[in-house]
Amino acid sequence: MSQTQFLFSGFGGQGILFAGKFLAYKGMMEDRQVSWLPSYGPEMRGGTASCSVILSDEPVGSPIVTRPDVLVAMNLPSLDKFESAVAPGGIIFVDSTLVERKVQRTDVTTYYIPATKMAADNNLGNLANMIIVGKLLSVLGEYDADSIATTLGKVISARKANLLDVNRTALQLGADFE
Numbered sequence: 001m002s003q004t005q006f007l008f009s010g011f012g013g014q015g016i017l018f019a020g021k022f023l024a025y026k027g028m029m030e031d032r033q034v035s036w037l038p039s040y041g042p043e044m045r046g047g048t049a050s051c052s053v054i055l056s057d058e059p060v061g062s063p064i065v066t067r068p069d070v071l072v073a074m075n076l077p078s079l080d081k082f083e084s085a086v087a088p089g090g091i092i093f094v095d096s097t098l099v100e101r102k103v104q105r106t107d108v109t110t111y112y113i114p115a116t117k118m119a120a121d122n123n124l125g126n127l128a129n130m131i132i133v134g135k136l137l138s139v140l141g142e143y144d145a146d147s148i149a150t151t152l153g154k155v156i157s158a159r160k161a162n163l164l165d166v167n168r169t170a171l172q173l174g175a176d177f178e
Contacts, residue, residue: 003056004140005065008129009082010074010095012049015129018155019072020051022133026142026151027055035063048077070140072132073099074115091139093132111135113177119170127170134174143175 024036035054052065073079097116115128137143
């Protein structure tokens with residue numbers, strides 16, 4: 001059975017839930033079993049928000065992710081809180097614009113992406129989340145332009161269709177980042 005558990009975390013307003021939703025929809029479009037569990041509430045704007053996603057070839061028994069295979073940490077409190085939870089051999093993606101410290105663990109692979117700076121430099125507003133998702137998909141060998149276009153068409157409503165191209169650009173920037 002192939003199953004990957006993801007945990008996206010950052011502060012409210014960084015698009016953590018949208019990033020997770022995008023990945024979950026992409027999994028559904030590829031006929032995978034999916035779980036998407038957002039965690040928000042009073043922390044929605046400014047505090048730590050997180051989102052768990054599970055992609056599997058078999059039914060998902062529980063939506064709870066306690067040992068993520070992949071962690072996306074968009075701010076320092078998120079890295080501090082979840083770094084130790086990542087499964088050995090896992091992957092951590094860090095927004096290095098906002099997180100200055102390095103990952104302490106040696107049993108995980110870490111990617112430092114200056115996503116917030118890249119978004120600002122490319123006039124992409126608050127799309128640092130999608131830049132990191134683009135890098136994540138690239139690293140996992142799951143980046144496919146057609147699949148991404150189809151998925152964006154599902155997660156971005158018709159009245160926000162003007163955001164399709166900028167999201168596609170952000171994903172491509174992340175995928176191309178070395």
